[in-house]
Amino acid sequence: MTVIKVAILGFGTVGEGVYRTIQSHTDELATVLGKKVEVAAVLIKNKQKQREISEEVLVTTDFADILNLPQLDVVVEAIVDKEPSFSFLKKAIERGCHIITANKEMFAYHGKELLELAEVNNVSVGFEATVAGGIPVIQTLRQLLNINRVQQVQGILNGTTNFILTEMREGKQSFAEALSLAQENGFAEADPTNDIEGFDAFYKTMILSRIAFGEEPNWHDVEREGITSITSELIEKAEELGLRYKHIAHISKSGNQIKAKVKPVLVGKEHPFYHVEGVQNAVSVQSDIVGEITLQGPGAGMFPTASAVIEDLVHVFQNKSLPAKRTLSIIQS
Amino acid sequence: MTVIKVAILGFGTVGEGVYRTIQSHTDELATVLGKKVEVAAVLIKNKQKQREISEEVLVTTDFADILNLPQLDVVVEAIVDKEPSFSFLKKAIERGCHIITANKEMFAYHGKELLELAEVNNVSVGFEATVAGGIPVIQTLRQLLNINRVQQVQGILNGTTNFILTEMREGKQSFAEALSLAQENGFAEADPTNDIEGFDAFYKTMILSRIAFGEEPNWHDVEREGITSITSELIEKAEELGLRYKHIAHISKSGNQIKAKVKPVLVGKEHPFYHVEGVQNAVSVQSDIVGEITLQGPGAGMFPTASAVIEDLVHVFQNKSLPAKRTLSIIQS
Numbered sequence: 220m221t222v223i224k225v226a227i228l229g230f231g232t233v234g235e236g237v238y239r240t241i242q243s244h245t246d247e248l249a250t251v252l253g254k255k256v257e258v259a260a261v262l263i264k265n266k267q268k269q270r271e272i273s274e275e276v277l278v279t280t281d282f283a284d285i286l287n288l289p290q291l292d293v294v295v296e297a298i299v300d301k302e303p304s305f306s307f308l309k310k311a312i313e314r315g316c317h318i319i320t321a322n323k324e325m326f327a328y329h330g331k332e333l334l335e336l337a338e339v340n341n342v343s344v345g346f347e348a349t350v351a352g353g354i355p356v357i358q359t360l361r362q363l364l365n366i367n368r369v370q371q372v373q374g375i376l377n378g379t380t381n382f383i384l385t386e387m388r389e390g391k392q393s394f395a396e397a398l399s400l401a402q403e404n405g406f407a408e409a410d411p412t413n414d415i416e417g418f419d420a421f422y423k424t425m426i427l428s429r430i431a432f433g434e435e436p437n438w439h440d441v442e443r444e445g446i447t448s449i450t451s452e453l454i455e456k457a458e459e460l461g462l463r464y465k466h467i468a469h470i471s472k473s474g475n476q477i478k479a480k481v482k483p484v485l486v487g488k489e490h491p492f493y494h495v496e497g498v499q500n501a502v503s504v505q506s507d508i509v510g511e512i513t514l515q516g517p518g519a520g521m522f523p524t525a526s527a528v529i530e531d532l533v534h535v536f537q538n539k540s541l542p543a544k545r546t547l548s549i550i551q552s
Numbered sequence: 553m554t555v556i557k558v559a560i561l562g563f564g565t566v567g568e569g570v571y572r573t574i575q576s577h578t579d580e581l582a583t584v585l586g587k588k589v590e591v592a593a594v595l596i597k598n599k600q601k602q603r604e605i606s607e608e609v610l611v612t613t614d615f616a617d618i619l620n621l622p623q624l625d626v627v628v629e630a631i632v633d634k635e636p637s638f639s640f641l642k643k644a645i646e647r648g649c650h651i652i653t654a655n656k657e658m659f660a661y662h663g664k665e666l667l668e669l670a671e672v673n674n675v676s677v678g679f680e681a682t683v684a685g686g687i688p689v690i691q692t693l694r695q696l697l698n699i700n701r702v703q704q705v706q707g708i709l710n711g712t713t714n715f716i717l718t719e720m721r722e723g724k725q726s727f728a729e730a731l732s733l734a735q736e737n738g739f740a741e742a743d744p745t746n747d748i749e750g751f752d753a754f755y756k757t758m759i760l761s762r763i764a765f766g767e768e769p770n771w772h773d774v775e776r777e778g779i780t781s782i783t784s785e786l787i788e789k790a791e792e793l794g795l796r797y798k799h800i801a802h803i804s805k806s807g808n809q810i811k812a813k814v815k816p817v818l819v820g821k822e823h824p825f826y827h828v829e830g831v832q833n834a835v836s837v838q839s840d841i842v843g844e845i846t847l848q849g850p851g852a853g854m855f856p857t858a859s860a861v862i863e864d865l866v867h868v869f870q871n872k873s874l875p876a877k878r879t880l881s882i883i884q885s
Binding site: 251512526537 | 573577580581584686687688691692695696698699700701824826827841842843844845846847848849850853855856858859860862863866867870
């Protein structure tokens with residue numbers, strides 16, 4: 220059986236999830252793809268850390284070692300920050316590898332360039348894991364988008380802030396207490412800025428906009444507000460009125476102009492996100508033929524995100540005859 | 553530009569929705585498929601009824617006229633009852649046409665046979681519209697199913713019963729009053745048996761089971777119960793306990809055995825369907841890697857169902873190189 224060789228960049232939650240899923244689902248992958256999927260290498264940062272990786276896998280701190288592998292078909296990137304991820308993926312594409320990324324910040328900044336470079340090099344780019352973790356938002360949107368004209372997309376795209384807002388309301392906690400709880404549960408980083416100031420949701424919003432409408436608004440025109448101004452008092456008053464605060468991304472097109480905002484919004488019980496609680500994510504798509512469809516599920520976590528990466532992997536090889544060109548044309552059409 | 557010729561069997565809500573959507577979205581279809589989609593013929597029952605159909609379209613009460621068309625690529629079936637739908641579709645397949653159906657009863661009974669016949673004749677079968685109207689359940693399940701092992705599928709698959717249960721609770725109405733209201737709003741037939749006794753949901757459950765698990769339970773082992781035994785008093789008592797009645801299809805696999813039931817269930821506010829109200833449908837899929845994902849949207853209606861048919865149409869021609877064989881292998885794997 221032919222073998223597909225995969226390198227995983229980063230062995231944090233997502234990278235490890237991808238590694239473990241490839242190991243545990245070898246048979247399913249072989250059935251679907253007719254090929255064996257093997258992790259050939261893992262890029263790590265710290266050599267001292269203990270990791271459960273098979274001895275047959277090259278574990279290295281040097282990306283050059285990975286590029287030099289005799290066979291390399293797919294590079295899965297699960298690092299944070301724009302660099303060195305972007306540079307690594309460019310090199311991978313130039314070597315002729317398909318790439319799959321879970322890095323929303325990098326992809327929001329450099330997605331277009333990567334897609335164009337992939338087209339030139341006749342490889343694919345998977346990025347389902349950048350938006351709403353395991354919920355198949357991108358594939359569903361693509362499916363609907365075949366014919367439906369999307370009018371509006373809304374999303375709860377950051378599980379951390381939704382968890383904090385839920386805890387503040389249900390558990391009557393202060394913002395600081397709810398944030399601590401999120402950190403204790405591994406739902407928030409030690410430095411939570413990216414989540415609570417809305418940067419993470421902003422990046423995902425830009426990627427969603429590109430998929431739903433083929434383009435992004437000017438980033439400077441997008442209102443981005445986090446949840447740090449939401450106090451227990453505000454939440455209590457809202458609840459008396461039957462309303463809840465949700466941190467919502469909202470993208471719509473009027474005429475030729477894309478409008479987007481990401482900020483806390485008061486919603487009533489008729490809103491599809493009123494009942495989306497805790498670390499759940501949700502995306503709601505309003506389009507002309509089908510009306511409103513809402514998808515809800517785990518927005519983060521080791522296996523949900525790994526699932527999105529693996530689905531991309533399958534997609535890349537099932538659609539091998541129409542690689543980046545198709546992805547790009549859908550995204551930019 | 554090449555033309556794809558479509559015949560629509562039946563011009564009720566769904567048939568008319570498909571006709572109007574093909575007319576209004578000609579440009580989108582041409583862009584996606586590189587071909588012009590044209591309705592060549594419509595099969596009707598009653599010649600006297602006024603219908604807004606272009607004069608260029610053959611309108612006939614005789615299916616033989618349709619089979620005799622010089623070019624015919626796709627037959628969309630939007631009739632009710634098992635016959636003559638099944639016989640018509642068999643003939644269409646034997647003529648070499650792709651078929652797309654919105655008829656759950658017929659497909660629950662004869663889906664397997666149609667898929668096998670389609671494989672022999674190298675054509676495709678689309679049936680997204682048979683389950684949960686416009687919600688892309690079948691495509692999403694197929695996508696997840698690539699690698700995820702599905703453990704359990706639940707669904708609110710009948711909008712009529714969900715509307716009645718919602719009205720009984722929110723509007724404090726009796727079963728009879730809520731049913732009348734559903735009929736006035738066009739959500740229930742004059743003879744509502746199929747909906748309120750759970751037959752409609754049962755058929756959809758069997759189709760879902762085949763997609764999620766590749767097989768169906770023995771129909772006689774499936775517990776099927778409608779909502780006619782649910783009284784206002786029961787609903788009131790449940791509400792005092794913070795519970796709601798929902799008519800839920802439940803399919804799971806333990807060992808090699810598929811178990812399914814369709815009946816009213818009491819659910820608490822943690823259940824993904826607690827907040828699914830009115831004519832909405834929802835499907836929740838529990839699988840090993842990604843966890844639980846819920847899709848919600850309009851389960852019926854002219855355009856949501858038409859959207860599902862049109863998505864199938866696109867799918868048929870985008871995947872023309874892998875027709876029924878692929879559909880079948882996914883469904884039966």
